[in-house]
Amino acid sequence: MNLADFGRFSDPALLILSSLADGSKHGYAMMSDIETITGVRLGPGTLYGALARLEASGLIKALPSKDRRRPYQLTAKGIGALREQLALLQKLASTGLKRLASA
Amino acid sequence: MNVRGWLVQLYPRSWRERYGEEFNALLEECLHTPLDMVDILFGALDAHLELSHEMNWRSMNMNNKLRTSILMVFAAYIAFIVAGMSIYGFADDSPFIPMMKTNLLLSISWRTIQAGAVMALAAIVIGGAPLAWTVIRRVFTSQRKDLQLLLVPGYAFLALVLYFGTMVYLSFTTAILNPPATSTAHGLMWGLISVFILGALASTVAVWKVVSNTDVEQEAFPILGKDIKIKVYEFAFTPAIVATISMIGMFIASIIWFWQAFSARPDLLATHQGPMMTDTRVALTLTLILMAGAVVTSCSGLIRGRSSQKTA
Numbered sequence: 001m002n003l004a005d006f007g008r009f010s011d012p013a014l015l016i017l018s019s020l021a022d023g024s025k026h027g028y029a030m031m032s033d034i035e036t037i038t039g040v041r042l043g044p045g046t047l048y049g050a051l052a053r054l055e056a057s058g059l060i061k062a063l064p065s066k067d068r069r070r071p072y073q074l075t076a077k078g079i080g081a082l083r084e085q086l087a088l089l090q091k092l093a094s095t096g097l098k099r100l101a102s103a
Numbered sequence: 104m105n106v107r108g109w110l111v112q113l114y115p116r117s118w119r120e121r122y123g124e125e126f127n128a129l130l131e132e133c134l135h136t137p138l139d140m141v142d143i144l145f146g147a148l149d150a151h152l153e154l155s156h157e158m159n160w161r162s163m164n165m166n167n168k169l170r171t172s173i174l175m176v177f178a179a180y181i182a183f184i185v186a187g188m189s190i191y192g193f194a195d196d197s198p199f200i201p202m203m204k205t206n207l208l209l210s211i212s213w214r215t216i217q218a219g220a221v222m223a224l225a226a227i228v229i230g231g232a233p234l235a236w237t238v239i240r241r242v243f244t245s246q247r248k249d250l251q252l253l254l255v256p257g258y259a260f261l262a263l264v265l266y267f268g269t270m271v272y273l274s275f276t277t278a279i280l281n282p283p284a285t286s287t288a289h290g291l292m293w294g295l296i297s298v299f300i301l302g303a304l305a306s307t308v309a310v311w312k313v314v315s316n317t318d319v320e321q322e323a324f325p326i327l328g329k330d331i332k333i334k335v336y337e338f339a340f341t342p343a344i345v346a347t348i349s350m351i352g353m354f355i356a357s358i359i360w361f362w363q364a365f366s367a368r369p370d371l372l373a374t375h376q377g378p379m380m381t382d383t384r385v386a387l388t389l390t391l392i393l394m395a396g397a398v399v400t401s402c403s404g405l406i407r408g409r410s411s412q413k414t415a
Contacts, residue, residue, distance in 0.1 A: 002295075027129040043139055044129055045146020048122055052150075068128040 192378020230342025
């Protein structure tokens with residue numbers, strides 16, 4: 001699964017997958033977590049645009065709602081997609097850093 | 104209903120049924136700034152444009168991307184028609200018509216615009232016919248309420264006819280539209296243009312929404328006694344390329360035409376030479392911006408469609 005298919009929602013989708021990597025969270029908890037770890041505040045429309053795509057693609061699944069808040073968790077497919085994307089980013093980061101060091 | 108409720112209502116019904124309650128709960132905690140509202144507006148618009156009718160919401164498959172691609176080219180074409188009407192308004196009954204007999208570049212660019220218009224229309228009709236036929240057939244085989252949106256182009260046309268009829272009535276019964284044009288006459292002309300543009304916009308959005316909500320990939324067409332299966336979006340892609348090339352050609356030709364026309368008669372720039380006696384500079388700028396936007400939209404649609412075919 002390539003997150004690039006999500007268009008303008010590809011970056012928010014990666015942030016959401018990363019946020020869910022340590023366990024299930026509902027929308028507001030995801031927003032707060034993402035803001036804490038990256039400094040990026042996702043707007044509510046963007047968050048749910050990406051969430052809906054991730055769910056439709058089978059990368060996350062909804063859990064039973066608690067007090068009107070619905071938590072989401074990664075599926076096996078989502079874990080695979082997240083690993084793949086992070087490995088790609090890691091490779092990019094290490095290549096970029098190496099090039100900077102040799103410049 | 105409070106602001107949150109209104110914002111949630113902006114989303115399509117099936118989206119609200121699935122996410123509405125939790126989204127409302129989220130907004131209770133995080134709706135802080137006007138930027139949040141703008142973000143929600145874009146989110147709702149996106150949901151309307153991409154929503155598939157079934158609850159398998161936003162399956163990001165090739166067919167959906169190709170469908171969006173084709174619809175983007177269609178929307179761009181409608182915008183181009185509006186711009187084309189404006190160019191016709193510049194030329195109609197203007198000093199530029201006799202100039203085209205002596206100015207070769209002006210004449211060639213005008214012919215190019217005409218040829219491009221014919222080519223783009225043919226491409227849209229050929230590419231869109233199977234899709235239009237399929238969607239219209241669904242009107243008669245399903246009871247979906249949103250299919251009534253297909254009446255919007257008819258209503259838009261009716262509104263235009265009524266407005267135009269009123270103007271004709273006024274021209275016969277009053278002196279409002281007699282030359283020299285007054286600010287009232289200019290206002291009425293801009294009103295006509297606005298009705299036309301709003302009608303085109305509403306019709307495009309309505310058609311987009313109905314087609315988006317119609318889950319069609321392949322359809323059988325009875326041709327010469329046989330059922331020929333056509334993948335309607337894939338079939339429309341090549342004509343969409345032709346339509347886009349035509350629009351690019353017309354855009355370039357229009358720039359040349361305007362440049363040649365107003366180089367020869369710069370005095371007309373300060374007059375009301377635009378369509379329906381509108382201000383020349385304003386109409387010229389808006390026309391070119393609309394054309395450029397249409398070309399960019401159409402090219403973006405093709406790139407999106409091409410990428411969907413590569414990933415298929």
